[in-house]
Amino acid sequence: MPKTDDADIYVQEIAECYSMVLAEKHIEVTADSVFERLHIWCARWAPDFPVNLMRATARQAAAQAGRLSGSELVGQRLRLSHKERSELKIVTIGSYDVDRKTRKRLARDRKRKRDRDRAAQKRALEGRQSREEYLAAHRASRDQPWITLGISRRTYYRRQKKLWLTTGSDFEHVRSVPLIEDALLKDGRPGSQSIMRGSHCERALERSELGGCQ
Numbered sequence: 001m002p003k004t005d006d007a008d009i010y011v012q013e014i015a016e017c018y019s020m021v022l023a024e025k026h027i028e029v030t031a032d033s034v035f036e037r038l039h040i041w042c043a044r045w046a047p048d049f050p051v052n053l054m055r056a057t058a059r060q061a062a063a064q065a066g067r068l069s070g071s072e073l074v075g076q077r078l079r080l081s082h083k084e085r086s087e088l089k090i091v092t093i094g095s096y097d098v099d100r101k102t103r104k105r106l107a108r109d110r111k112r113k114r115d116r117d118r119a120a121q122k123r124a125l126e127g128r129q130s131r132e133e134y135l136a137a138h139r140a141s142r143d144q145p146w147i148t149l150g151i152s153r154r155t156y157y158r159r160q161k162k163l164w165l166t167t168g169s170d171f172e173h174v175r176s177v178p179l180i181e182d183a184l185l186k187d188g189r190p191g192s193q194s195i196m197r198g199s200h201c202e203r204a205l206e207r208s209e210l211g212g213c214q
Helices: 007-024 031-045 051-063 071-078 082-087 100-125 131-137 139-143 145-149 153-167 198-208
Strands: none
Touching: 007 031, 007 051, 007 071, 031 051, 100 131, 145 153
């Protein structure tokens, strides 16, 4: 155990562990029973720890009746940093510098990265396109026009397909014109919902050079 001014914190956690072990073994948890085991531990790992503090720590642990302090509190007491926690692969107690919510978010981010790397490796082994190559070949997936339109990706492609079926235009060409499909209903004719935006759609048709397709 490190020789620091707060060595009693480490001894306190050990005392609580002995208290819990005694309770699990259905042995009466008393200050003396905890002190007996704590004294043996300190003789090896903390020989300079004062006996009077050892007895006070044993009494405090016995008073908890075999209950451990919370994992976050233990991490704060031991001043366990997130870096040390990760390097030592400690999962039973928290860290003093990164709270539980942030640790969960970081863990999700690491998992997403592992999943992406695994998927990329699998695509490479199968001779398929990488994510970068796919985005370079598909403008819509790269530019994400559905975000500008305020609709979902699925709705965007569904409307583009409807426009392609209506106009007979090449789908790859029509896909780069995200404003036209708002003017089309199921039968392909402008309706009451699109009359107010008719001039806007006409300009979109002119820009896309699809005016002669209807």
